[in-house]
Amino acid sequence: MLLARVSGLRGVYSVKALFFSCLVYRLSGIQRFGDGRMKSSKEVAKQRSTARRHDPQAAMVPRSIQQNLDKLSRKILALLQEDGRRSFSSIARELKASESAVRSRVAHLEEHEHLRFIAVIDPVQAGYMCWAMLGITVSSGASPDKLALEFSKNPKAIWVSVMGGRYDLMVETWTETPVELQQFLEEFCYANNQIAAVETMVGMRIYKWGAPQL
Numbered sequence: 001m002l003l004a005r006v007s008g009l010r011g012v013y014s015v016k017a018l019f020f021s022c023l024v025y026r027l028s029g030i031q032r033f034g035d036g037r038m039k040s041s042k043e044v045a046k047q048r049s050t051a052r053r054h055d056p057q058a059a060m061v062p063r064s065i066q067q068n069l070d071k072l073s074r075k076i077l078a079l080l081q082e083d084g085r086r087s088f089s090s091i092a093r094e095l096k097a098s099e100s101a102v103r104s105r106v107a108h109l110e111e112h113e114h115l116r117f118i119a120v121i122d123p124v125q126a127g128y129m130c131w132a133m134l135g136i137t138v139s140s141g142a143s144p145d146k147l148a149l150e151f152s153k154n155p156k157a158i159w160v161s162v163m164g165g166r167y168d169l170m171v172e173t174w175t176e177t178p179v180e181l182q183q184f185l186e187e188f189c190y191a192n193n194q195i196a197a198v199e200t201m202v203g204m205r206i207y208k209w210g211a212p213q214l
Helices: 001-008 011-028 043-054 057-058 069-080 086-093 099-111 144-152 178-190
Strands: 031-033 038-040 129-140 156-162 169-175 195-202
Touching: 069 099, 086 099, 086 156, 129 144, 129 178, 144 156, 144 169, 169 178, 178 195
Parallel strands: none
Antiparallel strands: 031 038, 129 169, 129 195, 156 169
């Protein structure tokens, strides 16, 4: 391949071209050790493979889980959706898997942000008697993405999403009284130059509230 690149060159220029082509070709397959020594790409792959073999947790987690959840991981998540306090040993017995495998899967899912353990409350029972979905249209030249990030930092906005369709943004908020909802609108919507219009849709009754089932 290198000969084909310089077959049409002549004299000193062809020698220089051949030299630099060889140099690039050699360097492309070489990386450095942490102490500065050089190693080839084959040595890098071998080192990574050895590291995986010596990592018991990595050995239990198939490579496919890094991009897509496999069958066992989905079953674990489904059981945790039903009861987030369920023990690893109980899950392992039901799925006929080892407890260490379940523990490793859960740790991997948490590490790669497929799973978070949080306490979910019933807002009405907790005293939040007023809730609303806000359909927001941004001003000309304003960025829905930047506005969404701004609302995401607001603890009173419990759900924020950029939308396609009638609204640029949807924000859900829960307050204890209608007066607090009005204050939220005044402070974070009406006084915000990035917002051209906001439609307030007050909830009357919740019939279903949950998460996608795996």
